[in-house]
Amino acid sequence: QVQLAESGGRLVQPGGSLSLSCAASGRAFRSYEIAWFRQTPGKEREFLARISWNGDNTYYADSVQGRFIISRNNARQTVYLQMLSLKPEDTATYYCAADREEGPITDEDEYDFWGQGTQVTVSS
Numbered sequence: 001q002v003q004l005a006e007s008g009g010r011l012v013q014p015g016g017s018l019s020l021s022c023a024a025s026g027r028a029f030r031s032y033e034i035a036w037f038r039q040t041p042g043k044e045r046e047f048l049a050r051i052s053w054n055g056d057n058t059y060y061a062d063s064v065q066g067r068f069i070i071s072r073n074n075a076r077q078t079v080y081l082q083m084l085s086l087k088p089e090d091t092a093t094y095y096c097a098a099d100r101e102e103g104p105i106t107d108e109d110e111y112d113f114w115g116q117g118t119q120v121t122v123s124s
Helices: none
Strands: 003-007 018-025 033-039 046-051 058-060 068-073 078-083 092-099 118-122
Touching: 003 092, 018 033, 018 092, 018 118, 033 068, 033 078, 046 068, 046 078, 046 092, 058 068, 078 092
Parallel strands: none
Antiparallel strands: 003 018, 018 078, 033 046, 033 092, 046 058, 068 078, 092 118
C-alpha cells in the first residue's frame, strides 16, 4: 500500500511555470507507476502524464505534451510534475495516483491509490 500527498499548487500568471510534488509513504513505492491527473468542477478527471517505476518510460496526454514534464526520485519517494507555459485552461485540482500495472494506462478507474489534490490557478 502507498499513501500519496500532493503539494505545490498556487496562483500563477499565464505563461508562468510551476512544479508540483507527489510525496509517497509506504515501502512499496517502487512497485508503482505514478500518474498525474487534473479535474475541474463538473468534469471528469483528465489524464496528464504517467511515469514507470524506474523513470525510464513516460507517457503524456496530447494536451500537455511538450509543456509538462513528469519525473520521479525513488530515493525521496517523490514524483514531480513540471508545468511550463501555463494557460488559464490549466486551472484545476491536480492529483497524483498510483498503479501496480505497467504501461500507458490513462483510465482513472485503473488506479489503486490517490492523493487529496492540490489547486493550481492560472490567472492574471
